[in-house]
Amino acid sequence: MTTLAELIIVAVILLNLSMAASGSLAACIRLAAAQGVIAALLPLLAGQGVPSGTIVFCCAVILLKGAIFPWLLTRARVKAKVSRDAEPVIGYPASIILCLAAFAAASWLGTKLPLPETARVAWIVPASLSTIFTGFLLLTTRAKAITQVLGYLVIENGIYIFGLALFVEQPLMVEMAILLDVFVAVFVMGITIFHISREFDHIDTAELSQLGDWYPKQTGGEK
Amino acid sequence: MITLLMLIPLFSGLAAFLISDDGRRRAMLLAVAGIHLALTIAALVARPEMVPGDWFGLDPLGLLFLGVTSVLFLGASVYAVKYMALEKRDPGEDSDEGFIFNNEPETVFTGCLLLFLAAMTAVTASRHLGILWAAVEATTLLSAPLIYFHRHKRSLEATWKYLLICSVGIAMALMGNLFLGAAGLRSGLALDLGSLLSNAMSLDQAWLKAAFLFLFVGYGTKMGLAPFHTWLPDAHSESPAVVSALLSGALLNCAFLGILRVAQVCSAAGLSGFTGDILILFGILSLMTAAFFILAQKDYKRMLAYSSIEHMGILSLGVGLGGGAVYGALLNAVSHSLTKAGLFFVSGLILAAYKTKQISEVKGLIRRVPRTAVLWMIGFFLITGTPPSGIFLGKFMILKAAVSGAHYAAAAAYLFFLAVVFAGMGRIFLDMTLGEAAVLNEAEKPFKSSRQMLLPAACFFACVVLLGLYMPAWLNDIISGAGDLITGGTI
Numbered sequence: 001m002t003t004l005a006e007l008i009i010v011a012v013i014l015l016n017l018s019m020a021a022s023g024s025l026a027a028c029i030r031l032a033a034a035q036g037v038i039a040a041l042l043p044l045l046a047g048q049g050v051p052s053g054t055i056v057f058c059c060a061v062i063l064l065k066g067a068i069f070p071w072l073l074t075r076a077r078v079k080a081k082v083s084r085d086a087e088p089v090i091g092y093p094a095s096i097i098l099c100l101a102a103f104a105a106a107s108w109l110g111t112k113l114p115l116p117e118t119a120r121v122a123w124i125v126p127a128s129l130s131t132i133f134t135g136f137l138l139l140t141t142r143a144k145a146i147t148q149v150l151g152y153l154v155i156e157n158g159i160y161i162f163g164l165a166l167f168v169e170q171p172l173m174v175e176m177a178i179l180l181d182v183f184v185a186v187f188v189m190g191i192t193i194f195h196i197s198r199e200f201d202h203i204d205t206a207e208l209s210q211l212g213d214w215y216p217k218q219t220g221g222e223k
Numbered sequence: 224m225i226t227l228l229m230l231i232p233l234f235s236g237l238a239a240f241l242i243s244d245d246g247r248r249r250a251m252l253l254a255v256a257g258i259h260l261a262l263t264i265a266a267l268v269a270r271p272e273m274v275p276g277d278w279f280g281l282d283p284l285g286l287l288f289l290g291v292t293s294v295l296f297l298g299a300s301v302y303a304v305k306y307m308a309l310e311k312r313d314p315g316e317d318s319d320e321g322f323i324f325n326n327e328p329e330t331v332f333t334g335c336l337l338l339f340l341a342a343m344t345a346v347t348a349s350r351h352l353g354i355l356w357a358a359v360e361a362t363t364l365l366s367a368p369l370i371y372f373h374r375h376k377r378s379l380e381a382t383w384k385y386l387l388i389c390s391v392g393i394a395m396a397l398m399g400n401l402f403l404g405a406a407g408l409r410s411g412l413a414l415d416l417g418s419l420l421s422n423a424m425s426l427d428q429a430w431l432k433a434a435f436l437f438l439f440v441g442y443g444t445k446m447g448l449a450p451f452h453t454w455l456p457d458a459h460s461e462s463p464a465v466v467s468a469l470l471s472g473a474l475l476n477c478a479f480l481g482i483l484r485v486a487q488v489c490s491a492a493g494l495s496g497f498t499g500d501i502l503i504l505f506g507i508l509s510l511m512t513a514a515f516f517i518l519a520q521k522d523y524k525r526m527l528a529y530s531s532i533e534h535m536g537i538l539s540l541g542v543g544l545g546g547g548a549v550y551g552a553l554l555n556a557v558s559h560s561l562t563k564a565g566l567f568f569v570s571g572l573i574l575a576a577y578k579t580k581q582i583s584e585v586k587g588l589i590r591r592v593p594r595t596a597v598l599w600m601i602g603f604f605l606i607t608g609t610p611p612s613g614i615f616l617g618k619f620m621i622l623k624a625a626v627s628g629a630h631y632a633a634a635a636a637y638l639f640f641l642a643v644v645f646a647g648m649g650r651i652f653l654d655m656t657l658g659e660a661a662v663l664n665e666a667e668k669p670f671k672s673s674r675q676m677l678l679p680a681a682c683f684f685a686c687v688v689l690l691g692l693y694m695p696a697w698l699n700d701i702i703s704g705a706g707d708l709i710t711g712g713t714i
Contacts, residue, residue, distance in 0.1 A: 113429055115405060132398070139391065148387055155394050163401045178353065178397065181360040185390050188364050192383055195371070211380055211457040 005045045008038050009127045012161060013103065016134040019154065020095040023088075025146065028138075029073045032153050035131070036065025039161045057175060061160070064179065069153060069186055076190045077146055080197035089141045102133035124162060131158030145196055149189045156182055224271055225279045228262050228289075229344050231255060236337030240330050245311070248333050249304045255337060256293075256300040259344075263293040267697070275417045278351040283704030284487075287553065288480050289347040290701075291560045292473040296340050298679035302568050303336065303465045305675040309575070324375040332372055339365045339469070346477040352400050352414040352484060356393070359445060359481055362474055363389045369469075370462040381454075381461035388454040389445050396441025396481065399434045403488070406430035416484060423491035431489060435498055438485045439505075445478035447532050448505050448539060449512035456516075459528035460580065464571025467524065471531045471567060472560035479538055479556065483709055486542060490710060495545060502543025507636050509536025514643040517651075522580045524570055526651055527563065530606060533644055534559040540637065541621040542709060544628055549706040551620025557702075558613030558687045559606075565680035566602040569595055572672045573655075582651055586658040595672045596656050598680050603652040605687050607645045613690030 015035040022028050040061040043054055088095060106129035113125060132155050139151030163175075235255045242248045266281055267290065273280035281289065307329055326332075342365055345358035363386065371382040404414055410425040412418055419426075444451040459467045482502075489498045513533035520526040534555065541552025572595045577585050588596035608615045618641065625634035690698075 113405075113433060115408070136391075139387075145383065152387070152390055152394065155391060159394060159398050159401065162398070163404075175353075178357055178360075181357050181364070184364050185360070185386075188367055189386060189390075192367070192371075192379070192386060195374075195379055196383060211377060211384075211461070 005042060006123065008042055008045070009123045009161075011038055012127050012131060012157075016103075016131055016154075017096060017099055020099045020134060020137060021092050023092065025077060025144070026074070028147065028150055029070050029077070032150055032157065033066050033070040035154070035157050036069070036160075037062050039157055040065060042161065057179075060179060064183055065153075065157075068183070072186060072190050073146060073149065076193045080146075080193060089143060095137060095141065098137060099130070099134055102137075103130040106130040106133070128158045128162035131155075131161060134158075145189075145193045149186060149193070152189070153186065224262060224266055224269070225281060225348050228259065228266070228348070229279075229341050231258060231262075232337045232341035232344065236334050236339075236341060239334035239337055242330065245307075245329065248330065249307065252300045252333055252337065253304060255340075256297040259340065260293045260297050263289055267701075273350070273417075276415060278354050278415075279345075279348045280350045281348055282350075282708060283701045284480070284483060284708050285347045287557070287701050287705050288476050289344065291476060291557055292340070292343050292347060295469065295472045295560060295564050298564060298568075298683060299465050299469050300336070302468075302571075302676050302679050305673050306463065306465055306571070307332070309673075324373055327368065327372045327374060331368055335365050335368045336469075339369065343473055343477050346480060350416045352403065352416060352419075355481060355484060356397055356400055359396070359442070359478060360390070360393045362477060363393060363445070366466070366470065366474065369466040370458050372463050372466065373461075378461040381457040385454045385458040388451075392441050392444025392451060394441070395444070396438050399437030399439075399441055399485070402430050402434035402437055403485070406434055416488075419488050420491050423488055424493070426488075426492050428492070428494065431492055431494060432497060435485055435489050435494070435501070439482060439501060442478045442481035443505065443539075446475050446482065447478075447509075447535050449509040449532060449536070452509070452512065452532050455532060456525045456528040459531070459567075460522055460524040464567050464574070467527070467570075468564035468567035471528070472564035475531060475535055476556055476560060479535065482539075483542065487709055495710070499543045499545055502539045503630070503633055504543075506536045506538075506540030506543055507633060507640075509533065509539065510637065510640040510644075512536075514640040514647065517644055517647040520647070520651065521582055523573070523582050523585070523651065523655065524567075524580050526582070526648065527566055527570060530644070530648065531559075531563055533640075534563070537618065537621065537637075540633065541617070541624075544621065544624045544630060544633070545710055546624050546628060548621045548624030548628075549709050550702055551617040551624065553617075553702050553705055554613055554620070554690070555617030558617060558690055561683040561687050562602060562605045562612075562614060565598070565683040566606060568676065568680040569598050569602060572676055573599065576672070582655060585655045588656045590659075592672055594677055598677060598684065600652060600656055601684050602680070603648060605684060607648055608641065611688060611691035613687050616691055 012035055015031055015038070019028055019031045019035075022031060040058050044058055090098075103126065106126040109129060110123070110125035115125065135151045135153070135155030135158060137151070138154055139148050142148070142151070232255055235251055239248055239251065242251065267286060270286075271281060273282060310326055311329070339362060342358050342361040346355060346362065349355040349358055367382050367386050370385055371378050400414060403419075404412075406426040406428075407413070407419065407422070409427060410422060412422055412426070440451065444454075447455040459470060462470070486495075486498050486502070489495065509532050513529045513536065516529045517526055517533070520529065538552045538556055538559075541548040541555065572592070573585060573588065574580060576592050576595070579585065588599060605612045605614060608618045610616075622634060622637065625631075625637060
């Protein structure tokens with residue numbers, strides 16, 4: 001079964017690269033969903049004799065990441081009338097090169113932080129760290145509010161890859177609480193995106209720059 | 224008792240969404256705040272036993288922060304009830320740009336306030352780091368609607384930044400928690416605080432260090448340590464005064480508690496040197512950032528926000544120095560919460576009187592609103608650490624520990640930035656209080672601060688002054704107990 005798990009890890013890393021390269025917002029949403037679903041399969045493969053609680057949990061994760069999140073995001077995208085492009089601040093080749101560099105750095109870090117023997121799958125740490133980095137890349141170099149939420153989700157995927165493969169025996173309640181939080185987070189962000197699109201007529205976060213210490217307030221101090 | 228402490232605000236918060244009668248909902252807010260404080264006091268007296276392995280329990284550290292949160296919330300709800308009544312009467316014209324906006328429904332606001340209290344209680348009482356994480360994330364999500372009370376562009380921008388930066392920060396903390404789990408994997412430890420502490424020596428050191436870094440960045444973002452503080456001034460300046468007070472006084476402490484819990488584990492594992500250096504470094508960095516931004520500040524609510532960053536830096540520095548400084552840091556945490564909440568309450572009144580947040584537009588407070596002006600100046604003296612006050616004592620203890628621990632560079636930087644902050648804030652406060660008040664139009668009624676909104680700030684300030692003069696034995700017990708937990712790492 002380990003080979004299958006390792007295949008999943010490879011798929012996750014490849015999905016990172018394709019997200020960094022993808023210019024279409026809809027495709028990005030689908031890729032992040034696919035990554036979430038694939039990652040959720042990990043604990044089912046990583047050991048023998050999977051308890052029924054874990055199966056329920058994995059199903060919940062798959063439902064959430066494979067169906068509910070993409071649906072919420074697509075709905076926000078359609079409602080806010082976002083154009084199709086991801087509009088990166090840096091070019092796609094640069095994004096890919098950064099991703100590859102991050103993977104190299106993550107592999108090096110993985111050798112510095114060896115997991116105890118109980119962990120069964122190789123390359124967990126590099127895959128998870130490079131996924132987190134891809135999330136940060138999406139978060140910082142794509143201008144739209146939706147891609148920022150997407151980045152947050154990819155970071156979350158990276159964390160799950162690490163967590164799910166290692167801690168099947170953690171109390172289920174804790175994982176459920178964490179999952180609930182992530183769900184509510186995306187939900188609240190979705191609502192906020194809706195408000196932003198209504199208030200500003202777009203969801204380009206580069207325009208969210210009125211607050212700060214460096215720029216004088218445009219119309220401040222009239223009273 | 225802990226269950227009640229969490230469930231009462233939880234259910235009343237849910238109920239608040241359904242109660243349409245303003246009077247009843249406001250009465251419920253006050254009642255719940257009162258009951259919560261009463262239960263907290265009962266917990267202080269009874270000191271319920273902690274069962275090993277339980278997810279919730281109150282040790283001195285948790286009790287200390289629970290107490291502060293509870294007291295603050297009572298003050299905030301007294302203020303909020305009047306505030307909501309006033310907001311209802313004449314809804315909003317924007318203070319800076321003059322456009323008209325709507326307010327969030329009061330049901331949502333009250334409901335989120337109460338749920339926010341439930342989440343913060345859960346943070347202070349949790350003994351399992353996974354639960355602690357979930358509770359901290361819940362505080363972020365529940366306070367986002369509070370910041371967006373005034374529905375306009377700037378508050379929306381602040382809410383978005385707050386949500387996103389803090390959520391990503393908290394995601395880093397989750398990663399840290401998993402690393403901590405990896406550190407204990409070989410010896411089969413879960414994230415239960417009690418078992419982590421008693422088996423800390425068997426944790427894998429490399430993983431533990433990585434875990435501390437991630438958790439520090441994660442909770443440090445929420446706590447507002449520089450350079451992760453960028454959401455804080457925006458959120459504090461755009462939200463209503465009550466919410467700013469709760470964010471600064473209670474929420475930042477809760478995030479700090481997250482860092483303290485990991486620091487506890489690290490010092491039990493013999494890594495206090497490693498964690499101490501990081502805490503000192505980022506503490507000084509926060510002090511520096513706050514000092515520079517306070518000097519050039521044009522907006523008085525942002526100034527208060529930067530002052531919070533300064534104090535979070537002081538807390539981090541104090542805990543990093545260890546020894547007697549930990550006691551000072553905890554005393555400072557308590558006094559800062561009370562003082563800063565009071566100052567935000569007063570700033571809300573100034574905003575209501577002058578309808579602007581620009582420092583340059585506010586002149587002659589002492590003539591226009593004398594009672595508010597007096598409180599504003601008292602708050603200034605307290606927050607900058609003028610004796611006698613709890614903040615002065617706390618700051619002094621930290622300085623003493625820094626010098627006696629031969630951290631001369633840190634001590635010098637600390638003193639220098641405190642002086643800069645004092646000068647910067649002194650100029651702003653004096654400018655606002657003194658000077659000629661602008662002549663009012665005939666049509667404009669002179670603003671009169673309501674007694675109900677002045678009272679919480681006055682009480683908080685009185686407490687802080689008292690803390691500087693007389694330290695009650697029970698409080699001393701709790702603070703030193705909490706300090707022992709951080710430095711000793713035992714249960």
